[in-house]
Amino acid sequence: MRSFDSDPSVVVTDARGQRTHRDSLAHSARLARAFTEVRPGVWTLVGNGLSNQSFIEGPEGIIAIDTGECVEEMASALAELRQKTSKPVVAVLYTHFHYVGGTRAILDEAGRTLPIYGHEGIPGNLARVTSEVGPAYSSGLTHQFGMRLPADGPDGLVNTGLGLFFRSPDHAPYTPGYLDPTITLRGGERLSIAGLTVEVTHAPSDADDSVTYWFPELEVSIQNLVWPTLFNVFAIRGEAYRDPQLLLRGIDHMIGLGAAHMLGAHGPPISGREEIRARTMRYRDSIQFLWDQTVRGMNRGLTADQMAHSVVLPAVYDQDYITSEFYGVAEHHVRQIAAGVRGWYDGDTAKLFPLEPSERAGRLVKGLGGAEAVRAQVTEARAANDLRWALELASWLSARTGAEPADRLLLANVLRDIASRTPAANIRNWCLTRARDLDGTADLSRLREHRLRPHQLAGMTPLEALHLLRVLLDPARAAGIDLHIGFLFGDGVRAGVHIRNGVSVATDGDGAASTLSIAYPDFVRVLTGTATLVGLLEAGEATIGGDAGAVRAALASYDVPGLRA
Numbered sequence: 242m243r244s245f246d247s248d249p250s251v252v253v254t255d256a257r258g259q260r261t262h263r264d265s266l267a268h269s270a271r272l273a274r275a276f277t278e279v280r281p282g283v284w285t286l287v288g289n290g291l292s293n294q295s296f297i298e299g300p301e302g303i304i305a306i307d308t309g310e311c312v313e314e315m316a317s318a319l320a321e322l323r324q325k326t327s328k329p330v331v332a333v334l335y336t337h338f339h340y341v342g343g344t345r346a347i348l349d350e351a352g353r354t355l356p357i358y359g360h361e362g363i364p365g366n367l368a369r370v371t372s373e374v375g376p377a378y379s380s381g382l383t384h385q386f387g388m389r390l391p392a393d394g395p396d397g398l399v400n401t402g403l404g405l406f407f408r409s410p411d412h413a414p415y416t417p418g419y420l421d422p423t424i425t426l427r428g429g430e431r432l433s434i435a436g437l438t439v440e441v442t443h444a445p446s447d448a449d450d451s452v453t454y455w456f457p458e459l460e461v462s463i464q465n466l467v468w469p470t471l472f473n474v475f476a477i478r479g480e481a482y483r484d485p486q487l488l489l490r491g492i493d494h495m496i497g498l499g500a501a502h503m504l505g506a507h508g509p510p511i512s513g514r515e516e517i518r519a520r521t522m523r524y525r526d527s528i529q530f531l532w533d534q535t536v537r538g539m540n541r542g543l544t545a546d547q548m549a550h551s552v553v554l555p556a557v558y559d560q561d562y563i564t565s566e567f568y569g570v571a572e573h574h575v576r577q578i579a580a581g582v583r584g585w586y587d588g589d590t591a592k593l594f595p596l597e598p599s600e601r602a603g604r605l606v607k608g609l610g611g612a613e614a615v616r617a618q619v620t621e622a623r624a625a626n627d628l629r630w631a632l633e634l635a636s637w638l639s640a641r642t643g644a645e646p647a648d649r650l651l652l653a654n655v656l657r658d659i660a661s662r663t664p665a666a667n668i669r670n671w672c673l674t675r676a677r678d679l680d681g682t683a684d685l686s687r688l689r690e691h692r693l694r695p696h697q698l699a700g701m702t703p704l705e706a707l708h709l710l711r712v713l714l715d716p717a718r719a720a721g722i723d724l725h726i727g728f729l730f731g732d733g734v735r736a737g738v739h740i741r742n743g744v745s746v747a748t749d750g751d752g753a754a755s756t757l758s759i760a761y762p763d764f765v766r767v768l769t770g771t772a773t774l775v776g777l778l779e780a781g782e783a784t785i786g787g788d789a790g791a792v793r794a795a796l797a798s799y800d801v802p803g804l805r806a
Contacts, residue, residue, distance in 0.1 A: 243566070243570075243664075244566070244570040244571075244572055244573075244663060244665065244668065245262075245628065245659050245662045245663035245664075245665075245668065246262065246662045246663075247626040247627070247628060247662070248626065248662075249626065249661075249662065251263055251264070251662055252661045252662060253266055254395075255397075255399065257392065257393040257394075257397055258393050258394045258395060258397060259393070259394070259395065259396075259397040259398070259399050260395040260657075260660075260661040261399045261660075261661060261669065262661065262662055262663055262664045262669075264565075264567070264664040265399055265400065265567065265663070265664045265665075265666060265669065266399060268400060268402070268469075268470075268562065268567045268664070268666075269399060269400045269405060271469055271508065271509060271562060272287065272288055272400055272403075272404055272405050272469070272508070273287070273288050273405070274286075274287065274288030274289060274405075275287050275288060275509075276321040276322075276324075276325075277509070277510060278325070279461070279502045279504060279510045279512060280459065280461070280501075280502055280512075282297065282298035282299075282459075283295075283296070283297050283298070283459060283461055283502065283504070284296045284321075284322065284325060285504045285510050286318050286321055287404075287508065287509055288404065288405055289309065289314055289317055289318055289321075289409065290309045290310055290314045290340075290404055290406070290407070290408055290409055290412070291309075291310065291340070291386070291401060291403055291404040291406065291407050291408070291507075292307055292309060292310075292339065292340035292403070292404065292506050292507055293307065293504070293505065293506060293507060293508070294306070294307055294308065294309055294314075294315065294318035295307065295463060295504050296322050296330075297435075297437070297456060297459070297461065297463075298326065298328060298435075299331075299434065299435030299436040299437040300435065300436030300437070301331055301435045301436040302328050302329045302330060302331030302332075302435050303322070303326070303328050303329065303330045303331060303435070304330070304331070304332045304333075304334060304434055304435050304437070304439075305330050305332070305333050305334070305347055306333075306334045306335075306336065306454065306463050306504075307334075307335060307336055307340045307341070307506060308333065308335075308340065308341055308342065308343035308344045308346070308347065308418070309340055309342060309343040310340065310342045310343065310407070310408045310412075310415065311342050311343050311408065311412055311415040311416055311417060311418060312342075312343050312345050312346045312349075312416040312417070312418035313343070313346075313411075313412035313413070313414075313415065313416060314342075314343050314408065314409065314412045314415075315342075315343025315344070315345075315346035315347060315418065316343070316346040316350075317409075317411070317412065318343075319346060319347065319350055329351060330347050330350065330351055330355065331351075331355060331356075331434075331435050332355055332356050332357075332358065332434050332435055333347055333355055333356070333357045333358065334357075334358045334359070334434075334439075334454060334463075335357070335358065335359035335360070335363060335422060336451060336452060336453075336454070336463065336464065336465040336506050337360065337363070337446065337447075337448040337450050337451040337452070337465050337506070338359075338360075338362070338363040338366040338367050338448055338450050339447075339448060339506075340506060341359070341363065341367075341419050341420075342417055342418055342419050343418050344357065344418055344419060344420040345416075345418030345419075345420060346418055348420070354423075356423055356424055356434075357420055357421070357422045357423045357424065358422060358423075358424045358426060358432075358434070358441075359422035359424075359425065359426060359450070359452075360422075360425065360426050360427070360428075360443070360450035360451070360452050361422075361425040361426065361427060361450075362449060362450035363421070363422060363450050364421050364422075366448060366449070366450055367419070371697055372697075372705075372709055373709060373711070373712045375691070375697070376688065376689070376690065376691045376692070377479060378478070378479070379688065380478075380685075380688040380689070381476070381477070381478025381479045381480075382407070382478055383674065383685070383688055384477070384478060384670065384671045384674045384675065385401075385476065385477050385478040385667050385670055385671055386401045386406070386407035386478075386670060387401065387406075387407075387666075387669075387670030387673065387674060388407055388408075389674055389677070389683050389685065390670065390673055390674060390677075392410070395657075395661075396657075396660075396673045396676075396677060396682075398670070399666070399669065400666055401666050401667075401670065402469075402470050402567050402568030402569075402665065402666030402667060403468060403469065403470065403507040403508070403568060403666075404507065417696070426441050426443075426452060427443060428441055428442050428443025428444075428452060429441065429442070429443070437456055437458060437459070438456070438457055438458055439454055439455070439456060440454070440455040440457065441453070441454060441455075442455070442491070442494055443491075444464065444465070444466055444490075444491030444494065444495070445483075445484070445487040445488065445491065446465045446466050446472075446483070446488055446491065447465070447472075447473060447476070447480070447483055448465070449481075451464075451465040451466070451491070452465075453465075453466065453491060453494065453495055455498055455500075459502075460499075460500055460501035460502060461500060461501070461502045461503075461504065462495055462498055462500040462502070462503050462504070463504045463505070464491075464495055464503070464504075464505055464506070465505065465506040465507075466488065466491050466492050466495060466505075467492070467495070467503065467505055467508075467511075467520075467521055467524050467563060468505065468506075468507050468508055468563065468568070469505075469507055469508025469509065469562060469563055469567070470508075470562065470563065470565060470566070470567040470568040470569075471527060471554075471558070471563075471564050471565060471566050471567070471568065471569070471571065471574075472485075472488065472524070472527070472528050473568050473569040473574075473667070474528070474531065474569070474573075474574035474577050474578060475569055475573045475574050475576065475577035476569070476667075477569065477573065477667045477668070477671050478667075482577065482580070482581035483577075483581075484581065485528045485529070485531065485532040485578065486532065488528060489525055489528060489529060492521060492524065492525040492528075493525065495521065496518060496521050496522060496525070499514055499518070500514070500517055501513070501514055501517075502517075503517050503521070508563070520561055520563060523557070523558065523560075523561060523563075523564055524561075524563050524564055527554060527558050527564045530554060530555070530558075531552065531554070531571060531574050531575060531578060532578055534548075534552045534575075535548055535552055535575050535578040535579055535582070536578075536582060538551060538552060538579075539579060539582065539583060539587075542588065544587045544588055544589040545575070545576045545579045545580070545587040545589075546587075546589065548575050548576075548579060549572040549573075549575050549576055550572065552571070552572075552575045553571070554571050565664070566664055566665045567664055567665060567666060568665060568666055568667055569665060569667050569668075570663075570665045570667075570668060598640055599640055599641055599642045600642070602636070602637040602638075602639075602640035602641040603641035603642055603643070605637045606637050606638060606641055609634075612638060612645075612648070615634055615637065615638055616638065616647070616648075616651060618634055619631050619634045619635045619638070619651055619655065622634065623654070623655065623658060628655065628658055628659055628662070631655045631658070632652075632655050632656070632659065635648070635651050635652040635654075635655045636652060638651060638652065639651075639652040639679070649679040649680065650679070650680050652676075652679055653675075653676035653677075653679040653680040654676075656672040656673070656675055656676040656679070657672065657673065657676050659672050660672035660673045660676070691712070691713055691800060692769075692770070693709070693768045693769050693801075694769060695765055695769050698765045698768060698769065699765065702736075703728065703730050703734060703735075703736045703761055703764070704736040704747055704749070706764070706765075706768070707728065707736050707737070707738050707747040708747035710738065710745050710747075710799055710801070711744065711745045711746070711747070713745075713799045713800045713801055714740070714743070714744065714745040714798055714799055714800075715798055715799070715800055716743035716744075718797065718798040719740055719743055719745075719795070719798035720743070722740050722741070722794070722795050722798060723740070723741045723742075724739070724740050724741075724754060724755065724791055724792070724795045725737060725738075725739040725740075725741075725748065725752065725753045725754050725755075726738055726739075726740075726753055726754075726755050726756065726757060726792055726795060726796070727750035727751075727753030727755070727756040727757070728750060728756070728757050728759065728764070729750075729756055729757070729758040729759070730759065730760065730761040730764070731758075731760055731761070734761065735749070735750040736748065736749060736750050737749065737750030737751075737753050739753075740795050740798060745798075745799070754787055754788075755785065755786060755787025755788055755789075755791065755792045756785070756786040756787060757783065757784075757785055757786075757792060757796075758783060758784045758785075758786070759774075759777065759782070759783040759784075760782070763777055763782055763783065766803070767801070767803035767804060768801055768803060768804075769803075770802055770803055771803075772803060773802075773803045773804075773806040774793070774796065774803060774804050774806070775793075775806055776806075
């Protein structure tokens, strides 16, 4: 197992010109589009997007499991289903909150509402990733899944590890079609759906709202635990800690089911009780190995950096693609386990009070003889296939104050070296995306801004929208401000913000010293950049009660151009 190979002989060029690790290219064949009848009346579609869509036929109709990223993706899956059966879809099941964006396509086909089953945590998780942390989450998705990579050429997207792409280009314009569960689950339920018994088990995985569905009459399990790659304890895009201890419980339960057929949120289905048991057992053991050996290392006084190199999965796990590093990499999972168990500080004294990054980088470059000397060392390290050292040196050059365009280009080249030699899709996609940002091939500056979107705010209450502003307050501009502003949105709807002590606190508006009267749709226009508060005030479409200057100065503390103009 390895994060990337130093040997350049592993690099191949695909027919479309992509430079990539030969194992990464071979993995694409496992993710190719295929609509498979797993057993009579049970189908799963692989390769339609990042996730699978599955269908189970019951006496009363079809159950659809997971709906992809958009309406177009789910419509494509339904078109495949209609080649096999004309029976109506009568229910929708979500395995977790990641792949629920195409549900509207099912209801449009049915021409009526349908029961939608999903864990009670799904709406909250969706709100979380589209609100305060939305920009960081979107940037992470863009990098990890190569969403800004071209289709062809050396930097072209090969696959995403779990699928061929995050969203198929054939499905543009990617119409959102998520609908909340109408029947919420906690786990432990035994249901009758479409005339079939369905047992539900809460099984946290990469999301804490994941569930396993068991159809005992069909001996079929559908789950989000076993993937077509080593489980991703750490998501390079940034996510909450995925506790392997919880994951193991869900896998052990699934092994105990003794399924004849196992379908997943990702990857090809697996059939045969013994094959499912043996492969799933090895899969769960790979995760336990990483946790056990990381904790063992911690107890021996090793730092995260040391364990990232010393905890190596045994060769037995290379025997099966489901325990191979085609998505994330084991050394990153080790670091995440260490941080999840103990926190960010691992006992390394150098990390206790490090210098500010650009200052540290500048001192290191100076200590190694200056920029020209370090550039030469990067070139030597690349020639010797010492890419870890080349990456570190090039990162110092690029991060220091006074970095030159040549330094960013040098770092981009090292990242491309690593991208071509890793079998892990997350690493290839992240490295190439960052390289293209560094050398100017792609402009990703927008990903570093918190841009609010009309459809996002339209789904919020005014109080929720004002709560979102808390992460857009500039404490330097808000210094010395202590002002409670009430917002009057019409029809008796009111809310407020209290800017004080360098924070913004959403309120019900009661007792506010000043007020801003504005229609909520107009406020959305201000927040999303299609109108300015000054313009609305001048047009008489908004009014301020109280100290107008203080209100405008307070609202200008937010990183929202429409409030600052």
